Amino acid sequence: MAGPMKMRATLGSGYTDVRVLMSHPMATEQQTKGKPHFIQNVTVKVNGKTVIEGEISQAVSRNPVFSFRLKGGAKGDKIQVSWLDNKGETNQTETAVA
Amino acid sequence: MNRRPTMKRTLLLASGGAFLLAACASGPVSERPKVTSGDLDQVTAVLKRDFKERGQAKMDRVNLDEVQRTCNLHKDNPPASVAQRLEQAQLKAIPFPEGSLIGNWKAGEKIAQGGRGAMWSDKPGAAAGGSCYNCHQISPKEGNHGTIGPSLLGFGKTRGSGPDMQRYAYGKIYNAKAYSLCSHMPRLGHSGTLTPQQIKDLVALLLDPASPVNQ
Amino acid sequence: MKRTTMWTAVSAAGLALALAPALAQESPFAKYQQMTAEGSPVELFELVGEELWTKPQGPKNVSLEKCDLGMGPGVLKGAYAAMPRYFKDTDRVEDLETRLLHCMTTLQGRSPEEATQRLFGNADKPSEMEYLSAYIAGHSRGMDVSPGMSHPKEKASFELGKKLFFHRAGAWDFSCASCHGEQHKRIRMSALPVLSDPKQAGPIVATWPAYRVSNSQFKTMQWRINDCYRQMRMPEPKFASEATVAMNMYLTVTGRGFPYSGPGTKR
Numbered sequence: 001m002a003g004p005m006k007m008r009a010t011l012g013s014g015y016t017d018v019r020v021l022m023s024h025p026m027a028t029e030q031q032t033k034g035k036p037h038f039i040q041n042v043t044v045k046v047n048g049k050t051v052i053e054g055e056i057s058q059a060v061s062r063n064p065v066f067s068f069r070l071k072g073g074a075k076g077d078k079i080q081v082s083w084l085d086n087k088g089e090t091n092q093t094e095t096a097v098a
Numbered sequence: 099m100n101r102r103p104t105m106k107r108t109l110l111l112a113s114g115g116a117f118l119l120a121a122c123a124s125g126p127v128s129e130r131p132k133v134t135s136g137d138l139d140q141v142t143a144v145l146k147r148d149f150k151e152r153g154q155a156k157m158d159r160v161n162l163d164e165v166q167r168t169c170n171l172h173k174d175n176p177p178a179s180v181a182q183r184l185e186q187a188q189l190k191a192i193p194f195p196e197g198s199l200i201g202n203w204k205a206g207e208k209i210a211q212g213g214r215g216a217m218w219s220d221k222p223g224a225a226a227g228g229s230c231y232n233c234h235q236i237s238p239k240e241g242n243h244g245t246i247g248p249s250l251l252g253f254g255k256t257r258g259s260g261p262d263m264q265r266y267a268y269g270k271i272y273n274a275k276a277y278s279l280c281s282h283m284p285r286l287g288h289s290g291t292l293t294p295q296q297i298k299d300l301v302a303l304l305l306d307p308a309s310p311v312n313q
Numbered sequence: 314m315k316r317t318t319m320w321t322a323v324s325a326a327g328l329a330l331a332l333a334p335a336l337a338q339e340s341p342f343a344k345y346q347q348m349t350a351e352g353s354p355v356e357l358f359e360l361v362g363e364e365l366w367t368k369p370q371g372p373k374n375v376s377l378e379k380c381d382l383g384m385g386p387g388v389l390k391g392a393y394a395a396m397p398r399y400f401k402d403t404d405r406v407e408d409l410e411t412r413l414l415h416c417m418t419t420l421q422g423r424s425p426e427e428a429t430q431r432l433f434g435n436a437d438k439p440s441e442m443e444y445l446s447a448y449i450a451g452h453s454r455g456m457d458v459s460p461g462m463s464h465p466k467e468k469a470s471f472e473l474g475k476k477l478f479f480h481r482a483g484a485w486d487f488s489c490a491s492c493h494g495e496q497h498k499r500i501r502m503s504a505l506p507v508l509s510d511p512k513q514a515g516p517i518v519a520t521w522p523a524y525r526v527s528n529s530q531f532k533t534m535q536w537r538i539n540d541c542y543r544q545m546r547m548p549e550p551k552f553a554s555e556a557t558v559a560m561n562m563y564l565t566v567t568g569r570g571f572p573y574s575g576p577g578t579k580r
Binding site for chain 2: 473478480483484485487491494495507509510511543544547549550551554555556
Binding site: 003004005006019021023025061062063065067 | 357529
């Protein structure tokens with residue numbers, strides 16, 4: 001069962017700053033002696049439309065934080081961030097731009 | 099010979115979390131309180147009540163020996179006559195081995211680097227380290243060292259490595275309080291943390307002309 | 314796929330990517346600290362802490378929501394910043410974790426053995442105390458650290474803490490002051506704050522409990538005191554004992570007055 005996830009999306013002047021906190025062990029092959037467990041895909045959607053398809057690897061350590069800036073945006077826009085890990089587990093969170 | 103670390107400010111920032119530069123501090127630095135024998139007994143009673151044994155850390159560790167009692171009573175600055183008497187008694191009790199006290203400096207470096215030993219988290223009987231680099235600069239190759247104790251760079255080169263110096267180095271590591279009663283330095287031999295061979299290896303690290311300390 | 318301007322900063326614990334933004338006036342350490350604080354998983358601990366605060370537990374099947382942390386039952390805002398403090402119902406000075414233990418055993422009816430089964434967690438599984446500490450401490454953000462100082466027991470606690478701070482004992486003859494009593498010293502490469510100095514105790518006290526980036530664990534003050542005594546080659550302090558609360562009181566009183574910045578993020 002995936003740990004908690006939290007996101008904040010703040011409107012700036014012509015852009016939106018987003019920060020997502022993700023709970024995940026991000027355990028490497030070496031750490032687990034052959035049974036790695038890490039997030040592989042991160043997807044960001046704005047109002048249902050995919051804007052970022054990201055791939056990360058075991059190089060990222062436990063409890064990753066993803067900060068990014070989107071061009072434009074408006075108050076109330078729905079940002080959704082989801083992840084998928086190498087074991088097929090997923091989690092997601094949604095927030096409105098403030 | 100304490101070198102003030104040039105990275106002091108940045109190290110403070112790195113370790114302090116949110117280091118606030120606003121002067122919100124209230125009050126002066128606490129002075130070490132003057133304590134009486136009664137105070138020491140009171141504190142010892144609190145420790146006996148509020149601490150418990152775990153692993154090799156038994157409750158006898160909270161009992162003050164004469165050195166600890168004296169240093170606590172005199173805020174680490176006892177009168178010379180008191181200090182001398184106790185130092186001499188400590189010195190007499192050091193079991194100096196026969197013959198050369200210089201062991202293997204390579205083994206000594208490992209012991210100096212090692213930080214385990216005498217804690218409740220350590221397996222009883224497992225080989226301990228001296229935690230020497232926690233406080234001292236020793237080999238010039240090791241930049242990751244503390245500054246609580248003086249730098250030991252060039253120890254043997256400066257002082258020589260004859261029998262007298264071997265005896266001094268061995269004795270100091272075994273029981274630093276035999277030389278300076280209220281020293282910060284733990285009594286690595288007296289406390290049973292290090293074995294005689296380990297101390298000899300540390301003496302080698304300091305005195306052996308081939309040791310990196312003396313290059 | 315729509316092209317968007319992305320400004321990506323994947324901040325990994327212990328592997329902070331140096332971005333070199335336009336504002337590069339600060340030292341690299343200050344910048345790293347800022348990035349670490351902004352990207353800290355501390356809020357995730359607060360989230361789980363909230364769940365535990367509201368979760369019915371124990372034989373009485375009750376949550377902790379009526380727990381009185383000093384400001385009245387269930388009042389969280391500012392409670393942590395005002396601790397340690399004296400509590401009339403227990404006639405004791407208590408710090409946060411001590412008080413939580415009290416609420417677990419009285420409100421929820423849990424046994425002390427069960428409630429203290431697993432006080433300090435690890436990266437894979439933090440403890441209940443750690444999650445709750447994060448949640449409650451978070452509610453004191455921005456408020457001045459002001460522990461209780463007027464009640465006679467509060468004063469006695471401070472004095473005991475001060476005595477303990479300077480008391481040399483144990484297999485290695487250490488007191489807290491052995492490491493934290495002299496200016497400008499470091500152990501290995503860790504700078505040692507002089508904790509009897511308000512100017513240095515202040516920032517420390519304002520950032521505990523804290524998330525430790527190097528091992529991804531959330532650490533509390535009871536843990537910090539416990540682990541210091543371990544490394545001092547002493548026996549183990551009992552959780553929530555008068556001695557540990559007194560030590561916490563001494564440090565907090567010495568460091569009082571700084572605005573609490575919320576659960577910290579440390580090396």
